[in-house]
Amino acid sequence: MIFLFCFLLILSCKNNNKQELPPAQKSDKFVDNKKEKIKNILYNDSLFVNYDSSIWIDIQDLEPDIDLDIRYASTNNFVNEKMYECGKCFLRPEIAKALQKVQEDLREMGYGGLKIFDCYRPRPYQQALWDKVPDANYVSPPEKGSMHNRGAAVDLTIIDQYGMELDMGTDFDFFGVEAHHTYREFNDAILNNRKLLKDVMLKRGFKSIKTEWWHYSYYKAYEISDWIWECE
Ligand SMILES: [Zn+2]
Incomplete structure (x- = not known):
């Protein structure tokens, strides 16, 4: 029983950590992806898009x-x-x-x-x-x-x-x-x-x-x- 409790505790801590990604970091990444995507389109590289650019x-x-x-x-x-x-x-x-x-x-x-x-x-x-x-x-x-x-x-x-x-x-x-x-x-x-x-x-x-x-x-x-x- 104690084992099960510890296991659940560890699991819930892990989940909490997952949710605590700083929002600024996420949005920076989004902007970078967008810039990368646009750069690739301008240079005719279809790597990031699902159509022939x-x-x-x-x-x-x-x-x-x-x-x-x-x-x-x-x-x-x-x-x-x-x-x-x-x-x-x-x-x-x-x-x-x-x-x-x-x-x-x-x-x-x-x-x-x-x-x-x-x-x-x-x-x-x-x-x-x-x-x-x-x-x-x-x-x-x-x-x-x-x-x-x-x-x-x-x-x-x-x-x-x-x-x-x-x-x-x-x-x-x-x-x-x-x-x-x-x-x-x-x-x-x-x-x-x-x-x-x-x-x-x-x-x-x-x-x-x-x-x-x-x-x-x-x-x-x-x-x-x-x-x-x-x-x-
Ligand atoms: Zn028209």
Whole structure:
């Protein structure tokens, strides 16, 4: 009985020791890992990532401060259904690096930065969307593919220093004239917010389209892709 008591005592001391790791040490290690991971991505070494970083970059591996709200990984989208298994923002490396510059520009201006709604959209997901809404006014036909299917487009907005989205007049994926860049019937604050987004994106090589204030693409000849990212 005494033996059993001593054994339990030793065991409980061991467990207590385990729990007393200084938190600072843990967070330093986390930061080091993150730096190491980013360094490896920049030098095209896939050792720490589970994708080919010469073809794709997960924007949060490059710039962890960028906020994600990948709508097709939730039911908060125009088909009201979860389309992606999990929400990630993959882009072609050149485009991810341009977006990182936009994030840095916004941070320097005092904003929280970017909030992203959609990035690369694998063709199988495009097909699933098309099967639900086979209307080219709303969804690109999968055989033609969109800039999203090429990893060359991003849907996004700006957040302030408190993490709140700037008022852009409509939600993401609002299909109507109010989402057009040419629609001017908003107050100055909204028009200025849209102009700010356009200015910072165009400065880093992105192009806008007429009908969606949130959509920006990078016109280079990338192939449509079927690759789907892994979900942990
Ligand atoms: Zn888009």
